[in-house]
Amino acid sequence: xxxxxxxxxxxxxxxxxxxxxxxxxxxxxxxxxxxxxxxxxxxxxxxxxxxxxxxxxxxxxxxxxxxxxxxxxxxxxxxxxxxxxxxxxxxxxxxxxxxxxxxxxxxxxxxxxxxxxxxxxxxxxxxxxxxxxxxxxxxxxxxxxxxxxxxxxxxxxxxxxxxxxxxxxxxxxxxxxxxxxxxxxxxxxxxxxxxxxxxxxxxxxxxxxxxxxxxxxxxxxxxxxxxxxxxxxxxxxxxxxxxxxxxxxxxxxxxxxxxxxxxxxxxxxxxxxxxxxxxxxxxxxxxxxxxxxxxxxxxxxxxxxxxxxxxxxxxxxxxxxxxxxxxxxxxxxxxxxxxxxxxxxxxxxxxxxxxxxxxxxxxxxxxxxxxxxxxxxxxxxxxxxxxxxxxxxxxxxxxxxxxxxxxxxxxxxxxxxxxxxxxxxxxxxxxxxxxxxxxxxxxxxxxxxxxxxxxxxxxxxxxxxxxxxxxxxxxxxxxxxxxxxx
Amino acid sequence: xxxxxxxxxxxxxxxxxxxxxxxxxxxxxxxxxxxxxxxxxxxxxxxxxxxxxxxxxxxxxxxxxxxxxxxxxxxxxxxxxxxxxxxxxxxxxxxxxxxxxxxxxxxxxxxxxxxxxxxxxxxxxxxxxxxxxxxxxx
Numbered sequence: 001x002x003x004x005x006x007x008x009x010x011x012x013x014x015x016x017x018x019x020x021x022x023x024x025x026x027x028x029x030x031x032x033x034x035x036x037x038x039x040x041x042x043x044x045x046x047x048x049x050x051x052x053x054x055x056x057x058x059x060x061x062x063x064x065x066x067x068x069x070x071x072x073x074x075x076x077x078x079x080x081x082x083x084x085x086x087x088x089x090x091x092x093x094x095x096x097x098x099x100x101x102x103x104x105x106x107x108x109x110x111x112x113x114x115x116x117x118x119x120x121x122x123x124x125x126x127x128x129x130x131x132x133x134x135x136x137x138x139x140x141x142x143x144x145x146x147x148x149x150x151x152x153x154x155x156x157x158x159x160x161x162x163x164x165x166x167x168x169x170x171x172x173x174x175x176x177x178x179x180x181x182x183x184x185x186x187x188x189x190x191x192x193x194x195x196x197x198x199x200x201x202x203x204x205x206x207x208x209x210x211x212x213x214x215x216x217x218x219x220x221x222x223x224x225x226x227x228x229x230x231x232x233x234x235x236x237x238x239x240x241x242x243x244x245x246x247x248x249x250x251x252x253x254x255x256x257x258x259x260x261x262x263x264x265x266x267x268x269x270x271x272x273x274x275x276x277x278x279x280x281x282x283x284x285x286x287x288x289x290x291x292x293x294x295x296x297x298x299x300x301x302x303x304x305x306x307x308x309x310x311x312x313x314x315x316x317x318x319x320x321x322x323x324x325x326x327x328x329x330x331x332x333x334x335x336x337x338x339x340x341x342x343x344x345x346x347x348x349x350x351x352x353x354x355x356x357x358x359x360x361x362x363x364x365x366x367x368x369x370x371x372x373x374x375x376x377x378x379x380x381x382x383x384x385x386x387x388x389x390x391x392x393x394x395x396x397x398x399x400x401x402x403x404x405x406x407x408x409x410x411x412x413x414x415x416x417x418x419x420x421x422x423x424x425x426x427x428x429x430x431x432x433x434x435x436x437x438x439x440x441x442x443x444x445x446x447x448x449x450x451x452x453x454x455x456x457x458x459x460x461x462x463x464x465x466x467x468x469x470x471x472x473x474x475x476x477x478x479x480x481x482x483x484x485x486x
Numbered sequence: 487x488x489x490x491x492x493x494x495x496x497x498x499x500x501x502x503x504x505x506x507x508x509x510x511x512x513x514x515x516x517x518x519x520x521x522x523x524x525x526x527x528x529x530x531x532x533x534x535x536x537x538x539x540x541x542x543x544x545x546x547x548x549x550x551x552x553x554x555x556x557x558x559x560x561x562x563x564x565x566x567x568x569x570x571x572x573x574x575x576x577x578x579x580x581x582x583x584x585x586x587x588x589x590x591x592x593x594x595x596x597x598x599x600x601x602x603x604x605x606x607x608x609x610x611x612x613x614x615x616x617x618x619x620x621x622x623x624x
Contacts, residue, residue: 118538125535237534244540245530247571282527286573336532 009064013290020289021297024067024280026172028054028302029313030324031280032070033192037321038135039075039272040082041090042196043313046070047306048203049271054299056262058292062254063239065246065290067280067298068262072132072328073230073365074273081223089220091208094273096224097231098263104232105257113236113252119348120372121237122337123355125278127368129333130360136322136329139190146187147319154178154323169283171324178320179312192321193314200310202303203269226366231275233369235259238276245285279331347379385412387436389419399428405435408443417446422453429454434465443470444477491520491590491618493578496550499593503623504554507591511563518564521554522581523547524574544569575608579615587618594622 028050036046050069057068082090104110140147157174182189192198210216239250255276263273284294306313341349351372359368387406394401408416431450438444451461466474492507494500504521511517525533525547533543551567558565570577582590594609613620 114538118536122535240539241527241530241534244525244534244543245527245571247525247540278531282531286527334532334535336536340536 009292011291011293013288014293016288017291017293018297020284020287021294022301023169023287024284024289024294024298025301025305026169027280027283028067028069028298029305030171030175030316030321031072031277031328032302033195033313033316034321034325035070035072035075036272037195038072038132039078039090041078041087041272043192043198044196045087045090045270045272046075047198047302048269049266049274051299051303051306052203052266052269052271053262053274054295054302056265057258058296058299060254060258060261061292061295062251062256062258063242063276064250064292065281065285065294066235066238066242066250066255066276067284067289067295068235068259068274068276069280069299070272070274071234071277072135072332073128073234074227074275076128076131076135076363077223077226077230077365078272079363081220085219088209089216090272091267091270092210092216093220093223093227094267094271095208095264096220096267097227097273098260098265098267100224100228101232101260101263102257103260104228105253105255105260108253110232110236110252110256113233116233116369116373117348117351117376119344119351120355120369120376121233122334123352123359123372124233124365124369125237125332125334126337126352127356127359127365129329130356131363131365132325132332133329134360136325139318139322146189150178150182150187150189150317150319151323151326153181154320155326158323158327171327174323175316175320178323179316182317182319183315187317190318191314192316192318195318198306198310198314200307202307203271205268206270208267226364227273229366229369231259231263231273232256233365234278235276238278238281241278242281242285245282246290279328347376347383351376351379381411385409385415387412387416387419389416393426395428398426399430400424400426401430401432403432403435407437407439408446409439410442413442413446417449420450420453422450422457422459424459426459428460428462430462430464432464433467433470436465436470437467438470438473440473441477444474447474488514488516489518489520489586489588491522491582491585491587493574493590493592493612494521494523494551494554496523496554497593499623501554501593503591503593503621504557506621506623507589508558508561508563510589511561515562518566519558520566520568520585520587521551521558522568522570522578523551524577525569525571526574530571575611579612582616582618590616590618590620592620592622594624 032046032050033043036043053068061068078090081093154174157177158170161170161173235255236252239252239255243250259275266274337352354375355368355372358371359365362368384407387404387408390403392401402420406412438447454461490507490511492504494504507519511519533546534540537543537546547569548567555565555567568581570581592609592612609622613622
């Protein structure tokens with residue numbers, strides 16, 4: 001495990017890290033507020049989370065330069081828990097999520113990420129983008145044209161300003177302009193202040209106010225498990241993206257553990273569970289952030305701004321936030337996956353689409369990922385269970401040679417058995433396994449069955465070309481079924 | 487013309503710049519063409535999503551750009567592949583100015599529509615900040 005207090009990781013890029021940290025802090029504020037609203041809690045819960053997670057992860061994370069905080073993926077998982085049981089249960093679930101993530105780090109589970117197919121990951125980000133987008137639609141219900149105009153203006157500034165200057169983050173300018181417009185023109189549109197309280201104080205250490213019993217655990221455990229999986233998934237994906245963008249390595253198990261420590265701390269300080277953020281991390285790297293200092297600066301500046309400018313923040317119109325969230329969802333969506341839709345294998349497209357559909361239907365990213373993984377496994381089994389059997393009649397019609405090509409295992413034996421003609425009037429059959437492999441007892445059993453059926457008909461069976469592993473398997477478990485028949 | 491730098495992203499536009507560079511270098515045995523590809527944040531996101539991890543993504547990029555290198559070498563010209571990570575414009579300008587190039591070639595129009603909208607100013611920026619002569623190939 002790498003040293004946490006590596007001088008280079010902290011002070012190797014001070015100027016770049018401080019500047020990028022400030023840019024990220026400004027971009028984090030509207031997102032943290034919007035994600036709180038998605039989860040159904042006060043804006044402070046998301047702001048405390050982004051502050052605490054960004055600061056803690058700066059010290060204990062495994063991927064310097066990556067930004068973590070309150071995220072949409074996590075917020076979407078909390079909605080039901082908050083609605084049915086309230087904030088205190090969310091804080092407890094956050095602590096439990098952290099504990100599970102620390103365990104995942106300790107037991108080095110990061111390597112199991114490779115069992116999640118890429119088409120499922122693409123489905124994951126696309127579903128996330130769609131959910132963030134649809135979560136904003138509620139803000140348009142029963143609204144006047146003013147709302148639509150302000151959202152349009154926000155998006156126009158966000159996308160057009162970078163054409164003129166990239167010196168200031170366009171999201172921030174969009175929010176300032178739209179907020180100023182709403183205040184001076186007195187539009188009377190809904191603001192952040194209408195969505196919940198924003199206390200301008202530092203977070204305090206508090207033990208979640210819940211009964212510590214089995215019933216509580218039963219309530220929070222399923223949520224904590226989903227949060228753990230989704231949090232690690234997005235964090236490790238983001239870590240790989242930052243690895244690539246900065247051309248450096250990271251410690252994925254240390255990052256899993258770090259995300260856990262950050263969530264435990266956050267739960268005790270009144271924040272909601274979070275994880276790494278793809279968009280913010282890309283912004284950080286683009287703005288010159290590489291080291292641990294960038295995440296620390298982002299967290300500290302965010303809290304400072306909330307304490308100093310809290311009374312202005314509550315006046316930000318929901319229209320501006322909705323605009324920012326629409327931008328976030330457009331940025332999250334993997335558009336290249338649509339462009340390559342006609343090139344990639346149809347089964348991969350199906351997995352991606354099913355993952356997206358399940359998430360959009362259930363609003364639960366973890367169920368979507370699970371469905372995607374299961375479907376991929378089924379497709380894989382279907383693909384690999386195609387066994388080719390060709391045969392040739394030799395010796396003037398007395399002997400038939402079967403050439404077998406493929407993988408013989410539980411999923412392929414049923415079809416495999418149908419390829420033989422057991423009633424043919426011949427003296428001898430030869431089974432050529434040079435291009436086949438026997439994997440399990442189903443395969444060994446099938447072989448025994450074939451032999452038995454031919455011999456019942458008075459046809460002698462010769463097996464040829466079994467590779468070493470397959471032969472060992474047959475020696476170990478073959479012959480049992482045949483023996484039982486007699 | 488001994489030392490040329492060509493910015494590439496594997497697109498058709500970049501290929502036109504490369505062909506022009508081969509044309510200019512001619513059959514000069516001492517000529518060297520440096521091919522430069524810069525990976526930015528958005529590219530990292532898309533590539534990691536599609537190839538699984540950073541190592542595989544790097545491998546795929548090298549493989550893709552190998553074709554361009556072979557195109558140069560087939561003409562008997564020496565070629566180097568340089569892959570950097572960062573902001574494409576800044577990285578290209580830095581690299582061009584910290585090495586002695588006789589000519590820097592860039593294709594006009596990059597990959598997608600959004601970039602097309604912005605790219606007029608990109609080639610302008612490159613021409614303005616790179617010390618060596620810059621040729622924008624249409």
